[in-house]
Amino acid sequence: MRSGIWRIGVAAVLLTGGCASSTVHIGEKSRVVIERKEAAPGGAVPEPQSERLTPPRKDQPMHITSDRMAYQEQGKVTVFTGRVKVNQEQSWLFTPYLQLRSEAGTAYARQGVYLVDYARSVSATAQQLDYKDDLTNVTMRQDVHINTLDDQGQVLRIRSDQLDWNNRAEIAVATGGVVVHYQDTTATAEMLTYHHRDRVLELSPGEQKGKVLPVVQQRHNQITGDLITLYVKDKTYEVTGSARAVILPQDRQETSQE
Numbered sequence: 001m002r003s004g005i006w007r008i009g010v011a012a013v014l015l016t017g018g019c020a021s022s023t024v025h026i027g028e029k030s031r032v033v034i035e036r037k038e039a040a041p042g043g044a045v046p047e048p049q050s051e052r053l054t055p056p057r058k059d060q061p062m063h064i065t066s067d068r069m070a071y072q073e074q075g076k077v078t079v080f081t082g083r084v085k086v087n088q089e090q091s092w093l094f095t096p097y098l099q100l101r102s103e104a105g106t107a108y109a110r111q112g113v114y115l116v117d118y119a120r121s122v123s124a125t126a127q128q129l130d131y132k133d134d135l136t137n138v139t140m141r142q143d144v145h146i147n148t149l150d151d152q153g154q155v156l157r158i159r160s161d162q163l164d165w166n167n168r169a170e171i172a173v174a175t176g177g178v179v180v181h182y183q184d185t186t187a188t189a190e191m192l193t194y195h196h197r198d199r200v201l202e203l204s205p206g207e208q209k210g211k212v213l214p215v216v217q218q219r220h221n222q223i224t225g226d227l228i229t230l231y232v233k234d235k236t237y238e239v240t241g242s243a244r245a246v247i248l249p250q251d252r253q254e255t256s257q258e
Helices: 049-053 250-257
Strands: 022-026 032-036 062-066 068-072 077-088 091-101 106-110 113-117 122-126 128-132 137-149 154-166 171-182 185-195 200-204 215-218 221-224 227-231 236-240 244-246
Touching: 062 091, 113 128, 113 137, 122 154, 137 171, 154 185, 171 200, 185 227, 221 236
Parallel strands: none
Antiparallel strands: 022 032, 022 062, 062 077, 068 077, 077 091, 091 106, 091 113, 106 128, 113 122, 122 137, 128 137, 137 154, 154 171, 171 185, 185 200, 185 215, 200 227, 215 221, 221 244, 227 236
């Protein structure tokens, strides 16, 4: 049974990054073509304003720029360092270190990463990131923070130890120490499945043996259960299995706020 009303706070998704002296285009069959390119004035990366209004093209190649690049024929390994920027469709990745294995079609970024998806109003930071073939499927690890917006431009913040993002399906799975902030509501869980297209969050204990139940705290009210589903568009939530709630009377809430 659905109950409760929850709200959101406001934030903006910002894009920052550096420019580079070389450009690498990853085309068909993982072919690498290197072009020389002059750096933008002041080393700044121009913000792709026009791409926000352009539908993503599935056949669009991947572009990589960096300050330095080293290629190893054995294993077909390319290492980009410095101000590394990866762009495909409307997804942008910034990192100081990127290792690309063209034969396997995999890449590994570390030393801090910043990922932005303009088409879906999603930005995320972490210490490490892995992807295969392109930026449509990524795994982020260590101190993961993700920001996304609802239909009214209000921000939803998620923090976790790991995040798996499927760009095509628009589904994110966060695991380990998950914390969600949405206006005056805070939720904690071991696992979160976020359906970005429908703006639905499913909080659960995941596969933890201790079965730490998810908790939703709204001001001074608290609910727990085996599965808590938050519906962002409807601003309601639903609790399934072992549902428990602590709800203060309105007068006590007003007293505690004074």
